Amino acid sequence: xxxxxxxxxxxxxxxxxxxxxxxLPSFTSHPHVTITAAADPRAEARAAFEKELGGRSFxxxxxxxxxxxxxxxxxxxPHQMHRDHAxxxxxxxxxxxxxxxxxxxxxxxxxxxxxxxxxxxxLVVGHxxxxxxxxxxxxxxxxxxxxxxxxxxxxWTYGNFLxxxxxxxxxxxxxxxxxxxxQVPHQVDIVRLLGGGMVRSVRSMxxxxxxxxxxxxxHTTFLQFxxxxxxxxxxxxxxxxxxxxxxxxxxxLGEPRxxxxxxxxxxxxxxxxxxxxEIDLKAxxxxxGDRKLATPPQAxxxxxxxxxxxxxxxxxxxxxxxxxxxxxxxxxxxxxxxDPPRAxxxxxxxxxxxxxxxxxxxxxxxDGAWGRATMEVCQAILRSxxxxxxxFLSHQVPVRD
Amino acid sequence: xxxxxxxxxxxxxxxxxxxxxxxLPSFTSHPHVTITAAADPRAEARAAFEKELGGRSFxxxxxxxxxxxxxxxxxxxPHQMHRDHAxxxxxxxxxxxxxxxxxxxxxxxxxxxxxxxxxxxxLVVGHxxxxxxxxxxxxxxxxxxxxxxxxxxxxWTYGNFLxxxxxxxxxxxxxxxxxxxxQVPHQVDIVRLLGGGMVRSVRSMxxxxxxxxxxxxxHTTFLQFxxxxxxxxxxxxxxxxxxxxxxxxxxxLGEPRxxxxxxxxxxxxxxxxxxxxEIDLKAxxxxxGDRKLATPPQAxxxxxxxxxxxxxxxxxxxxxxxxxxxxxxxxxxxxxxxDPPRAxxxxxxxxxxxxxxxxxxxxxxxDGAWGRATMEVCQAILRSxxxxxxxFLSHQVPVRD
Numbered sequence: 026x027x028x029x030x031x032x033x034x035x036x037x038x039x040x041x042x043x044x045x046x047x048x049l050p051s052f053t054s055h056p057h058v059t060i061t062a063a064a065d066p067r068a069e070a071r072a073a074f075e076k077e078l079g080g081r082s083f084x085x086x087x088x089x090x091x092x093x094x095x096x097x098x099x100x101x102x103p104h105q106m107h108r109d110h111a112x113x114x115x116x117x118x119x120x121x122x123x124x125x126x127x128x129x130x131x132x133x134x135x136x137x138x139x140x141x142x143x144x145x146x147x148l149v150v151g152h153x154x155x156x157x158x159x160x161x162x163x164x165x166x167x168x169x170x171x172x173x174x175x176x177x178x179x180x181w182t183y184g185n186f187l188x189x190x191x192x193x194x195x196x197x198x199x200x201x202x203x204x205x206x207x208q209v210p211h212q213v214d215i216v217r218l219l220g221g222g223m224v225r226s227v228r229s230m231x232x233x234x235x236x237x238x239x240x241x242x243x244h245t246t247f248l249q250f251x252x253x254x255x256x257x258x259x260x261x262x263x264x265x266x267x268x269x270x271x272x273x274x275x276x277x278l279g280e281p282r283x284x285x286x287x288x289x290x291x292x293x294x295x296x297x298x299x300x301x302x303e304i305d306l307k308a309x310x311x312x313x314g315d316r317k318l319a320t321p322p323q324a325x326x327x328x329x330x331x332x333x334x335x336x337x338x339x340x341x342x343x344x345x346x347x348x349x350x351x352x353x354x355x356x357x358x359x360x361x362x363x364d365p366p367r368a369x370x371x372x373x374x375x376x377x378x379x380x381x382x383x384x385x386x387x388x389x390x391x392d393g394a395w396g397r398a399t400m401e402v403c404q405a406i407l408r409s410x411x412x413x414x415x416x417f418l419s420h421q422v423p424v425r426d
Numbered sequence: 427x428x429x430x431x432x433x434x435x436x437x438x439x440x441x442x443x444x445x446x447x448x449x450l451p452s453f454t455s456h457p458h459v460t461i462t463a464a465a466d467p468r469a470e471a472r473a474a475f476e477k478e479l480g481g482r483s484f485x486x487x488x489x490x491x492x493x494x495x496x497x498x499x500x501x502x503x504p505h506q507m508h509r510d511h512a513x514x515x516x517x518x519x520x521x522x523x524x525x526x527x528x529x530x531x532x533x534x535x536x537x538x539x540x541x542x543x544x545x546x547x548x549l550v551v552g553h554x555x556x557x558x559x560x561x562x563x564x565x566x567x568x569x570x571x572x573x574x575x576x577x578x579x580x581x582w583t584y585g586n587f588l589x590x591x592x593x594x595x596x597x598x599x600x601x602x603x604x605x606x607x608x609q610v611p612h613q614v615d616i617v618r619l620l621g622g623g624m625v626r627s628v629r630s631m632x633x634x635x636x637x638x639x640x641x642x643x644x645h646t647t648f649l650q651f652x653x654x655x656x657x658x659x660x661x662x663x664x665x666x667x668x669x670x671x672x673x674x675x676x677x678x679l680g681e682p683r684x685x686x687x688x689x690x691x692x693x694x695x696x697x698x699x700x701x702x703x704e705i706d707l708k709a710x711x712x713x714x715g716d717r718k719l720a721t722p723p724q725a726x727x728x729x730x731x732x733x734x735x736x737x738x739x740x741x742x743x744x745x746x747x748x749x750x751x752x753x754x755x756x757x758x759x760x761x762x763x764x765d766p767p768r769a770x771x772x773x774x775x776x777x778x779x780x781x782x783x784x785x786x787x788x789x790x791x792x793d794g795a796w797g798r799a800t801m802e803v804c805q806a807i808l809r810s811x812x813x814x815x816x817x818f819l820s821h822q823v824p825v826r827d
Contacts, residue, residue, distance in 0.1 A: 176633045177646050179582065179660045183736075183743070228629040228648045228816060230656030232577045234740035243738060245578050245658045247629045247648035249814065255631030257646045257658045259580045265743035265754035266736055271672045288758040335584075335667055337644060339635035342584070342666035353666035357689040413650065415629060415816050 029056075034383050037062035037095035037119070039086045039110050040102035041070040041312035044124050048101065048152065048375070050368035055376050064089040065312070073313035086110050090117040097122060097379055103194065104201030108133040111148075112140040120147040122379055125214075126206040126403070127396035131420060134400055138393035147382040149375055149389050150396030154277075154331035155214025156374030158363050159345040163336060164218050166361075168426060171352060172338030178216045178256040182208070182332025184269070184277070186262035187238045188290035190297070190306035196240045198407075203240030204262050205231070205407050211331045213402045214391070216248060216256040219336045222395070222423040223251040224402050231410035234263060246406050251421075260332075264291045268332040275347040278370040279327040280319070318370070326365050329372075394422045430457075435784050438463035438496035438520070440487045440511050441503035442471040442713035445525050449502065449553065449776070451769035456777050465490035466713070474714035487511050491518040498523060498548075498780055504595065505602030509534040512549075513541040521548040523780055526615075527607040527804070528797035532821060535801055539794035548783040550776055550790050551797030555678075555732035556615025557775030559764050560746040564737060565619050567762075569827060572753060573739030579617045579657040583609070583733025585670070585678065587663035588639045589691035591698070591707040597641045599808075604641030605663050606632070606808050612732045614803045615792070617649060617657040620737045623796070623824040624652040625803055632811035635664060647807050652822070661733075665692045669733040676748040679771040680728040681720070719771070727766050730773075795823045 063074045064083040071082035083089045090113050098114035099122040108128045114121045127150045128134045141148040194200035229246035242262040276282045309316035327347040335344045341354035349363040382389045398421045405416040464475045465484040472483035484490045491514050499515035500523040509529045515522045528551045529535045542549040595601035630647035643663040677683045710717035728748040736745045742755035750764040783790045799822045806817040
């Protein structure tokens with residue numbers, strides 16, 4: 026218990042790479058969360074963690090899972106290890122937060138769900154941009170009848186994903202590389218949340234356009250929901266057009282961006298000498314690395330976003346804006362501001378959702394079944410493209426709200 | 427022959443409504459076209475035509491078709507009359523321009539194509555926004571290799587179509603009303619032109635959301651091309667969000683718009699007392715009517731556009747801008763300006779294409795087979811939504827370029 030009477034939730038982190046580093050501000054900004062432990066095979070990462078956060082660190086994930094000082098384990102290891110690390114934690118009775126993608130196959134997702142259920146622990150799959158406050162606000166407004174029953178949802182995201190520094194497996198689809206496992210889950214989480222969750226079928230085309238980055242980098246997809254709503258998704262990772270141009274040049278994390286920098290990531294990457302240099306650059310973004318995320322002044326923190334999201338109903342459209350939600354209704358356009366994020370980058374929704382479940386306030390929305398349903402859509406996108414046909418789904422679940 | 431040695435092309439207009447009125451500046455801006463005749467059952471429209479343009483006018487379309495003073499007939503009558511008027515003109519040996527939609531069924535389109543072929547006359551189907559100079563420029567750049575082979579094409583158009591003044595049949599789908607026959611052809615013409623023309627299949631959802639305007643007003647659609655390219659289209663006619671917000675508040679015709687007027691069309695329409703008042707208001711936009719299209723000063727003429735169009739390939743993205751085309755390539759963003767239109771509104775592509783065919787310079791691109799293929803896609807969009815399945819096509823033709 027803290028002095029305010031709120032239970033303390035003690036967190037252990039498995040995997041001290043870039044994902045954990047980016048999640049940290051959200052964790053530490055929660056008043057009742059304390060980070061007590063971390064596991065990573067790299068000694069320099071453990072040393073940096075202990076120095077920065079003062080918790081205990083382990084070379085082996087199993088030792089962290091066995092620790093009595095941990096209530097919740099955050100799994101932020103490379104994708105192919107998610108299943109093993111998540112089940113290990115759940116078997117030890119720890120609640121689990123897993124980074125997207127939940128796992129590499131629906132079977133692995135099912136294993137995690139089963140072990141979590143059998144051990145009666147909470148499971149949160151994220152962060153994705155589906156947790157963003159404006160998306161959750163749009164969902165709440167839809168539930169409150171702001172635009173009537175949802176008909177059309179469109180998300181368009183063009184950015185530079187493929188030209189950020191990568192480890193080699195991040196460019197191999199079979200190891201969870203490319204946009205299908207790393208970027209499309211954002212879009213799918215967003216539109217499933219706004220559309221109620223139950224996707225009926227998927228029709229898609231996917232492209233691998235750069236032989237130097239031989240994994241999927243673009244797709245366009247049609248999603249039909251069970252209730253007659255439908256969505257389109259369009260995504261490009263090729264650093265040409267950028268949808269931030271339509272979003273006041275506010276970046277994915279809510280940071281102000283300089284306009285007209287399209288193509289800069291590709292050019293910067295081309296200056297890196299070889300694969301090892303790129304691996305080193307990627308590692309530099311984790312614990313013990315020397316690359317720091319540039320944090321803008323707090324006064325410039327906008328809402329995080331993922332491209333452009335517009336949801337329509339008979340009585341209006343809703344669109345995420347830089348600072349909140351835009352309602353286009355029968356009386357015209359009106360902005361509903363949302364409190365600025367309490368952390369940068371803002372991934373607070375993940376820890377808040379786990380804390381609320383941990384303290385019994387409300388059940389998890391983005392749970393294992395939700396995460397598997399999102400992964401099912403992502404994999405159906407790839408399969409629809411490969412087989413040039415509509416794919417029908419069987420693991421979908423509704424939004425718990 | 428004109429004094430410059432260019433043949434004169436003499437034009438007769440069937441149907442003196444709003445479409446003809448909007449087409450007029452493009453026709454009269456052509457140096458070698460002269461308007462010699464018109465047909466309309468309404469005496470006041472004929473009188474206005476004779477006063478304004480000095481040509482001869484007829485109450486019956488057949489009499490115009492029989493006139494020896496006409497080389498080309500422009501069919502701008504209500505959609506359900508297109509087939510009869512177009513075949514009548516072709517049978518009389520006149521070249522034919524038909525407004526979109528070409529006709530109401532593929533069979534009717536086929537009749538027109540057959541009669542035109544049998545009588546050896548040229549057929550142009552338009553205007554659509556597929557004729558716009560920036561779209562044609564993007565196609566030429568694609569052909570020249572600017573972005574490599576086309577992969578993804580996306581068009582998003584949100585506007586106020588359903589809340590402009592309408593005749594009752596324009597709100598009945600079976601009579602060619604609603605977006606499928608009147609707005610979607612713009613999107614389909616654009617993406618077919620950019621994607622090469624050969625659509626393999628269509629998956630779509632379509633909505634009728636306002637009981638007061640009981641015809642289709644929104645859709646989202648996935649198009650697969652034969653060669654592996656694909657497109658997404660999203661459209662809303664409900665006057666909520668407006669894509670001109672992403673296009674520097676330049677309107678469909680290239681006119682500057684005041685920002686923040688979303689919803690104004692619905693509010694204005696609500697002030698109209700009844701159906702007859704709305705019919706009168708619609709008629710006021712034609713010949714003999716007192717509603718004039720507001721023409722901005724020539725210095726403010728931007729390129730016409732239809733929402734946002736982005737086409738992608740391995741080497742870059744192209745996007746239509748207010749004044750030309752934006753190329754997002756490996757070196758960043760660059761704008762390719764296009765000469766401002768010579769008329770407002772700019773539908774010059776239609777008359778230029780007919781004139782070039784008439785004088786043997788080049789064959790028609792947007793011919794009958796092209797128009798039928800576009801109509802096939804539009805009807806497949808409706809059918810895919812009705813039957814919740816992918817629809818395969820059989821009347822597609824490639825771009826003739």
